[in-house]
Amino acid sequence: MPPTTPASPQPSPGKRAVVGVILWQNQFLTIRRSQTVAAPGKICFPGGKIQAGESEEVALVREIEEELGISATVSHRLYENVTGWGTQVAWWLTHIEEDAQVQINEEEVAQWCWMTPHTMLRHPDLLSSNRDFLESWGRSTFAIPGIAVPDNWDEIAG
Numbered sequence: 551m552p553p554t555t556p557a558s559p560q561p562s563p564g565k566r567a568v569v570g571v572i573l574w575q576n577q578f579l580t581i582r583r584s585q586t587v588a589a590p591g592k593i594c595f596p597g598g599k600i601q602a603g604e605s606e607e608v609a610l611v612r613e614i615e616e617e618l619g620i621s622a623t624v625s626h627r628l629y630e631n632v633t634g635w636g637t638q639v640a641w642w643l644t645h646i647e648e649d650a651q652v653q654i655n656e657e658e659v660a661q662w663c664w665m666t667p668h669t670m671l672r673h674p675d676l677l678s679s680n681r682d683f684l685e686s687w688g689r690s691t692f693a694i695p696g697i698a699v700p701d702n703w704d705e706i707a708g
């Protein structure tokens with residue numbers, strides 16, 4: 551008999567993505583996905599699929615430029631997970647200039663805003679794999695330089 555423990559999601563070949571965790575005053579730069587892309591209307595971080603031959607960092611700089619019209623500096627790999635639909639996602643701490651002027655590409659992004667981890671976690675439209683990211687951070691599976699897990703995280707997450 552095979553073991554009965556639930557299997558962790560396994561990545562599907564060729565399905566790799568990278569996302570940027572951009573911080574300002576204890577808030578994350580979040581986007582609402584447009585109605586014409588996969589997962590329409592969902593709240594998540596900027597990012598996208600890694601193209602053949604690209605490194606995670608190069609793909610992320612390209613995606614942030616495409617979606618938000620700004621140049622980004624990729625800093626620190628924070629986490630990796632596999633979504634329920636088999637995409638392997640790498641999560642990178644990313645910096646932008648203080649005075650960066652965001653110009654969204656409306657084909658991909660409906661809106662952007664700064665959101666506290668609390669607001670993001672409780673958002674009804676949050677992309678499900680981002681819940682895993684935030685909950686893992688809240689359990690201190692990894693740290694995000696520049697922001698501490700709030701003391702009342704368990705109350706928030708519960």
Ligand SMILES: Nc1nc2c([nH]c(=O)n2[C@H]2C[C@H](O)[C@@H](COP(=O)(O)OP(=O)(O)OP(=O)(O)O)O2)c(=O)[nH]1
Pocket residue numbers: 567568569587588594595596597598599600633637639658677679680
């Ligand atoms: N952009 C983004 N994608 C995420 C996040 N979390 C997460 O699991 N993903 C997943 C969703 C998708 O499976 C994959 C990225 O897909 P995407 O649709 O944004 O990529 P893309 O812009 O390159 O898409 P396309 O040009 O091929 O249509 O990563 C996140 O915070 N931001």
